[in-house]
Amino acid sequence: MPELTRKRPEFRNINAFKDLTTYRLPAAGWVSILHRVSGLLMFLLLPLIVWLFDTSVSSEISFERFTSAFAGGGWLPGWLLKLVVLALIWAYLHHFIAGLRHLWMDVSHDAVSKQFGKTSAVVTLVLSIGLTVVLGAKLFGLY
Amino acid sequence: MSVNYGSKRVVTGAHYGARDWLAQRITAALMALFTLVLLVKVLFTSGPLGYDSWAAIFAAQWMKALTFAVFIALAYHAWVGVRDIWMDYVKPAGLRLVLHVFTLVWLLACLGWAVQVLWRL
Numbered sequence: 001m002p003e004l005t006r007k008r009p010e011f012r013n014i015n016a017f018k019d020l021t022t023y024r025l026p027a028a029g030w031v032s033i034l035h036r037v038s039g040l041l042m043f044l045l046l047p048l049i050v051w052l053f054d055t056s057v058s059s060e061i062s063f064e065r066f067t068s069a070f071a072g073g074g075w076l077p078g079w080l081l082k083l084v085v086l087a088l089i090w091a092y093l094h095h096f097i098a099g100l101r102h103l104w105m106d107v108s109h110d111a112v113s114k115q116f117g118k119t120s121a122v123v124t125l126v127l128s129i130g131l132t133v134v135l136g137a138k139l140f141g142l143y
Numbered sequence: 144m145s146v147n148y149g150s151k152r153v154v155t156g157a158h159y160g161a162r163d164w165l166a167q168r169i170t171a172a173l174m175a176l177f178t179l180v181l182l183v184k185v186l187f188t189s190g191p192l193g194y195d196s197w198a199a200i201f202a203a204q205w206m207k208a209l210t211f212a213v214f215i216a217l218a219y220h221a222w223v224g225v226r227d228i229w230m231d232y233v234k235p236a237g238l239r240l241v242l243h244v245f246t247l248v249w250l251l252a253c254l255g256w257a258v259q260v261l262w263r264l
Contacts, residue, residue, distance in 0.1 A: 039224050043246075046221075046253045054260045056194075057201060063194035096178065099171050106168060 027121035035098045038091035045088060052085075086136045093135075094128040167223045170216035177213040180206075201264055210261055218254045222246065 014023060025033070042049070055066035065074070070085075072078030101120050105111045111120070137143055146152055181200070188196045201207060225246050233239045 036228060039221070040228060043221050043225050043249075046249065047256075050253050050257045050260070053257060057198050057264065058260060060194045063197075096175065100175065103168060103171065 026118065027125060028117045031094075031098050031101070031121045031124050034094055035102075038095045038098075041087065041091045042095065045084070048084065049088065082139055086132070086139055089135050089139070090128065090132040093131050094124070097124045097128050163223045167220055170220040173216045174213055174220065177209060180209070198264065201261065207261060207264070211258065214254055214257050214261070218250045221250055 014020065052066065055062040055069070057063075068074070069076070069081055070078050074081065076084075101124055104120075105116075110116070184200045185192065188200075190196070201210060226243060229239055229242045229246070233242060
């Protein structure tokens, strides 16, 4: 059969419901999609972030409200607010470290290789999750 | 930058997104620098971090000015990033326009609030 008429494999967009469960992403793929997820999360929770900044820094009375909110004195149970803030901590750490990886790849041609992409992605995931666990333990008063 | 709107629009070539791409990197670098400054200031606070020592971090005029610049950088950075998400996943033009407007209003409202908190300190 001539080269042009040979049947070629067809790649279409993946289906979110049928394919995502069996779709295996490489480490760099996880870093990439989590960069988006963490960015969108911080964007959606931006009013909460500004509220945390406002109450913590405005006055001693508002600072009191800031600390009591984490003890359950606000309109959310304390553990739920801590859980949301833990998600924010993870989002910031992941976005920060993955962002540095991005900038590094932008300025260095040596960093744009298959091997560096893989190892730096694994480092990003380990660091962001590890630091989240350490800071989360502090947030929930484990030490 | 070539004109990419109106009757003088250049429809060939590339680099339409270069300005936003570069702005996203520069704002990211500024925010990373700010993170380090804040981290150093928090770590070098003596004793437990209470209201006085926390508020004192933002008391210096240069820190206020830097924080102000970071707030604006954050809004610009988030605008580029969130718009990328809408452009990748949301195809109907009407819905995309609504989301773009929502994103701008959301970011500007948060920016105004944060700036108000900062400059009344």
